[in-house]
Amino acid sequence: MTLAYALDDWYCVAMLDDLPAGARRETRLLEQDISISNDAESGIVVAGKDGKTHPHQIAFGHVWTSLGTAPRPLFEIPEGDEPGRKLVPCGVVRVKCSPLRAVENFLDVAHFPFVHTDILGAEPHTEVAPYKVKVREENDEVWATKVKFYQPQAAHSADDGIVTDYVYRVPTPMVSVLYKTCPPKPEAQDVIAIFVQPLDEETCDVWPWMALYDDHSTMAQLIQFQQEIFLQDRSILENQMPRKLPLDPRMEIPTRADLTSVAYRQWLKRRGATYGAEVAPA
Amino acid sequence: MERSVVKKSRYWSPPVMEANHKQGPEVPEIQSIIVGLSRDLPPKRVMRSWVGARELVVWRSQSGGLNAWDNRCPHRGMRLSHGFVRGERLNCLYHGWQYDSDKGQCRHIPAHPDLNPPDTICANPAFIAESQGFMQVSLTGAPQMPELPLAMQPVRSLTFACDDAVVISALQTHAEAILDMQQDIVILRESGRTLAAAIQPLPDGQTNLHLLLDSAAGRAELTGVSQWIEMIRRIAEQSANHPKDTGKGSRA
Numbered sequence: 001m002t003l004a005y006a007l008d009d010w011y012c013v014a015m016l017d018d019l020p021a022g023a024r025r026e027t028r029l030l031e032q033d034i035s036i037s038n039d040a041e042s043g044i045v046v047a048g049k050d051g052k053t054h055p056h057q058i059a060f061g062h063v064w065t066s067l068g069t070a071p072r073p074l075f076e077i078p079e080g081d082e083p084g085r086k087l088v089p090c091g092v093v094r095v096k097c098s099p100l101r102a103v104e105n106f107l108d109v110a111h112f113p114f115v116h117t118d119i120l121g122a123e124p125h126t127e128v129a130p131y132k133v134k135v136r137e138e139n140d141e142v143w144a145t146k147v148k149f150y151q152p153q154a155a156h157s158a159d160d161g162i163v164t165d166y167v168y169r170v171p172t173p174m175v176s177v178l179y180k181t182c183p184p185k186p187e188a189q190d191v192i193a194i195f196v197q198p199l200d201e202e203t204c205d206v207w208p209w210m211a212l213y214d215d216h217s218t219m220a221q222l223i224q225f226q227q228e229i230f231l232q233d234r235s236i237l238e239n240q241m242p243r244k245l246p247l248d249p250r251m252e253i254p255t256r257a258d259l260t261s262v263a264y265r266q267w268l269k270r271r272g273a274t275y276g277a278e279v280a281p282a
Numbered sequence: 283m284e285r286s287v288v289k290k291s292r293y294w295s296p297p298v299m300e301a302n303h304k305q306g307p308e309v310p311e312i313q314s315i316i317v318g319l320s321r322d323l324p325p326k327r328v329m330r331s332w333v334g335a336r337e338l339v340v341w342r343s344q345s346g347g348l349n350a351w352d353n354r355c356p357h358r359g360m361r362l363s364h365g366f367v368r369g370e371r372l373n374c375l376y377h378g379w380q381y382d383s384d385k386g387q388c389r390h391i392p393a394h395p396d397l398n399p400p401d402t403i404c405a406n407p408a409f410i411a412e413s414q415g416f417m418q419v420s421l422t423g424a425p426q427m428p429e430l431p432l433a434m435q436p437v438r439s440l441t442f443a444c445d446d447a448v449v450i451s452a453l454q455t456h457a458e459a460i461l462d463m464q465q466d467i468v469i470l471r472e473s474g475r476t477l478a479a480a481i482q483p484l485p486d487g488q489t490n491l492h493l494l495l496d497s498a499a500g501r502a503e504l505t506g507v508s509q510w511i512e513m514i515r516r517i518a519e520q521s522a523n524h525p526k527d528t529g530k531g532s533r534a
Contacts, residue, residue: 110393114378126378126392236376239361241337241354253356253403257393 006030006275008068009172012195012207015089016061019044028199029067030275036063060209061089062195075141075171079179079191080211088219090208090226092197097237098276099174099196099204100245100268105233106176106194107168107260109149115232118152122161125150128257135267142170142267144260155190156225157214158183165189170264173273174198185213192226201276202243206230244278251278314420315466316428316480317350319492320412321436328372330363333419335485338408339363340417343370347383350410350419355379356388356403372405381405415494416480428467430478434494437477437507441490442515444522446483449491452518453479472510475499479511491515 007030014025014036024037033049036056046054046065056065059074080087095102105111110128112121131147147166154164167179167189174196179189191211196204208226217225246252247269254262268277312334323329328341330353339353339362347370353361360376367373371380371389380390386405391397409420411427415436418425442449450468454460457470457477468479475496482490495507 110377113392114375123378123392124395127395128393235364236360239364240359241361242359246359252358255357255391255394255397 002272002274003030005272006173006198008066008071009174010057010064010066010071010074011174011197012060012062013046013065013197014063015091015207016058016063017089019063027197027205029065030198031200032067034065034067036065060193060195061087062207062209072172075175077177077191077193077211079189082211084213085191085211086214086219086222088210088212088222088226090210090223090230093206093208093227093230093234095204095206095234095237096202096243097204097240098202098244099198100276101237101240101243102194102196102204102206102233103170103174103176104245104261104264105237106178107144107170107264108258109147109166110257111236112149112151115236116229119229120151120154121149122152130256131259133259133263135263139171140271142168142260142263144168144263147260154181155183155212155214156217156221157212168260170267173268173271173275174204182213184215188213198276242278244276246278247274248278248280312483313422314418314425315482316416316418316492317410317482318417318439318490319436319494320415320417322439323348323417326367328363328365328367330361331419332482332484333408333421334483336408336421337361337485338419339365339372340410340419341365341367341372343367343372343383345370345383348410348412348417349383349386350408351381351386352406352408354406356405362405379403416478416492426465428464428478428480430494431461431469432476433497434476434478435497435499435504437493437495437504437511439490439492440511440515441484441488443488443519445487446481446489448518448522449481449489449514452514452521456514456517473503473506475503475507477507 019038026035036046038044046056054065113123113126133144145167151164152161164181169177177193182188182190193209195207198204315333317331323342325342325344331338331340337353338350340350353363355374364375365373370383373380378392386407388399388403411425413427414430457472459471462469466481470477478494480492
């Protein structure tokens with residue numbers, strides 16, 4: 001593992017709604033104890049145990065911080081600013097797995113019929129049609145496009161099964177954003193992201209966030225839908241061995257449906273973003 | 283009350299335990315072990331087990347085929363013990379990859395329904411056999427099944443929150459007589475009946491005990507033996523929590 005690369009990214013460490021004046025969250029980031037507090041006088045402060053403060057910024061309804069000396073700029077999700085979208089921070093889910101495994105699972109559609117049965121997928125609609133994956137050179141992000149999958153209930157707002165179009169994006173090793181067909185507004189796309197906070201190489205806090213077109217569902221319903229999906233994922237993520245993401249191609253066997261994951265693993269390796277990864281066979 | 287001399291089981295030796303002590307719970311090298319009672323694994327049932335530190339999925343196909351494989355789907359490392367059986371195949375819970383009973387060959391990948399999976403995609407089988415009510419796994423060749431002195435019936439399996447040495451010691455102290463110890467099996471007499479207790483150390487420092495009873499014993503005796511082994515468990519766990527000054531219960 002190399003901590004050096006990981007230190008210079010920004011990480012989501014708290015949800016703004018959980019931080020009214022006077023509130024404080026104690027947590028861990030990359031094995032360091034930190035606290036996020038909202039003082040009446042100084043506003044939001046992110047600090048280490050030694051009292052040293054870390055930079056922070058507010059984005060997508062969350063507090064982000066970096067422990068490095070020269071953090072790379074935070075990515076953007078421009079669609080989040082489009083009028084009419086409901087912005088839904090979904091809270092946090094603790095998962096005993098590598099932060100990279102959590103991201104890889106988010107990029108995967110083939111598991112929908114088995115893990116999110118009758119919601120995001122159902123047998124016999126299991127086939128993953130060919131799709132496109134590339135690393136966009138202008139911003140060095142992994143993108144998967146033209147992903148299609150049959151879904152019995154693609155979103156809380158969906159009444160019937162539809163073939164959903166997906167686009168996946170990995171802007172930074174521990175974040176993924178997807179764009180998918182919006183059931184009540186087929187010409188538009190819903191945006192769902194996971195912001196993964198690495199506590200250490202084998203434990204993470206996952207913050208799902210959504211920007212949806214949905215005039216009917218309540219916030220509680222939307223959050224509950226997403227939480228249920230993510231808890232189903234957790235039952236998988238905590239049972240993968242090894243817990244770290246193996247980057248040696250001999251350790252796990254991908255198929256064509258896993259092209260996004262193959263690209264993601266190669267991209268991590270190329271950048272030296274190996275915190276949470278198993279580099280050589282165990 | 284007579285007690286015969288007890289041969290130590292081959293994994294139950296203090297030097298090995300001390301050698302592994304720094305690594306947390308002791309996991310001595312074990313190549314072969316009894317993993318359960320045949321009765322508790324009916325067709326289409328899946329369970330998780332261990333041979334020493336090696337984690338396995340043990341499952342039975344619809345037609346009765348018994349399997350013990352590394353507990354890991356070669357695709358994404360998911361524990362196969364969370365999977366489900368359809369017919370003669372174990373299906374991984376994550377992506378539904380289907381593995382054939384016996385050889386462990388992958389036969390179907392739902393994401394690519396028309397693909398004939400290459401031979402290289404295969405679960406990693408260990409050796410498993412069953413006789414007289416016990417299922418035994420070996421990592422190195424066909425298991426050598428124990429020889430029991432008489433026909434037996436299954437009682438139950440239970441997990442002790444203490445290591446195997448403490449379990450064996452509790453049996454030695456409280457059974458009417460220890461008749462024999464072969465490999466990982468203690469043959470003993472209790473309430474005038476012969477019992478066979480297979481001892482399976484687990485990597486977290488706990489121990490499984492799989493118990494058989496003389497098949498001539500009736501229902502009331504079966505219940506009595508079941509209660510007796512629960513008592514043994516209480517005693518063993520208590521002595522593990524409050525180690526006497528025997529120097530043996532050093533593990534926290």
